[in-house]
Amino acid sequence: MTKSTAVSPQAVHEAARDLFARQGYRGTSMKDIAQVLAVSAPNLYNHVTSKQDLLYRIMDVAMDRALAALATALDGVTDLADQLRRATEVTVLDFLENPAEVTVCNTEIRNLDTPLRQAIIDKRDAYGAQILAIVDRGCAQGLFDVPEPRVASFAILEMGNNAKAWYHPDGHYSATEVAALYGEFALRIVGCRLP
Amino acid sequence: MTKSTAVSPQAVHEAARDLFARQGYRGTSMKDIAQVLAVSAPNLYNHVTSKQDLLYRIMDVAMDRALAALATALDGVTDLADQLRRATEVTVLDFLENPAEVTVCNTEIRNLDTPLRQAIIDKRDAYGAQILAIVDRGCAQGLFDVPEPRVASFAILEMGNNAKAWYHPDGHYSATEVAALYGEFALRIVGCRLP
């Protein structure tokens, strides 16, 4: 059996994702990506259209995955405290399980050209709007007690963002345990009466 | 009176800080910085030694300012709940009042060469260690009730990091009011009995 093709659109995507996360978009050359895949830089253009499109797809795939995970986590859950806990847990789990994508989404959005950047911002805002809606409804029901639901929802979304920096999969806690802690923090922030 | 000197180390520092925050370190050329100051790019080297040193000083100044503000905020405060509230408030205030420095510190640390990078990381860790120490002591006193003080302190430090993205100085709340909200969230996260 001869050596199989070493490169594919998916392989380029993954190599670029990891390098962009570690070195940044502008700090990563097409040659860097090619080197990981042991091919020449010009050869990459047989599988992707441009470096910019590569960045866009990395972020778009990451956002779609996060939105899908949130929808699954909330499916069939009616209690608003459960919704907030699950939404926070799935958010933190996404951060821990996809550190490279999350780093790229957090740090490279300014390197996306305007039409593509807005598309990503829209998806990110749609995610945040769902968290805010949960907090708002919980306040309206009297289940939550928080003076500024908008600020609280931002704090909840943001608080787990850095967890990937200190979390190690083979460390003291599992990702699920860390996510559960943040779920608890979210309920505390909104002043939810615990069961 | 003739035109005064338009450039100084401080002016270069400030121009670079704002451009690095908006475009990134690698997305900003020395020519870009020079253009803001209406001088030639080579002229910048009469005021700074290199682009790399410029980045280091921006981050180092930011860290020293944050550490000094934290020390001032905690000076003479003995109650641990007050300490945590004030530490959180001053942290968020620093985020809101120095958005450019904070953005550079958050996104450009990977572009610092190794010896300089470690110096910044050490200062950042020293900041975090003070927050953790407050949470730890509060738990030891039975004033706080949180299962994992380390995770809680990370969540508290991180939760206000994005506030600068949606906060507008001439908007609904003042920076002090926003900071006070986050101070409240911090006490809730650690399960502090409120007065």
Place this chain on the structure above:
DNA sequence: CCTACCGATCGGTAGG
């Protein structure tokens, strides 16, 4: 002679 600063260009590398 110094500083501050200019126009021009250095050696290398970027995306394509």
Place this chain on the structure above:
DNA sequence: CCTACCGATCGGTAGG
């Protein structure tokens, strides 16, 4: 799939 190479721009320094 590679070598060769483009227009441009990079950080930094030359002479004057």
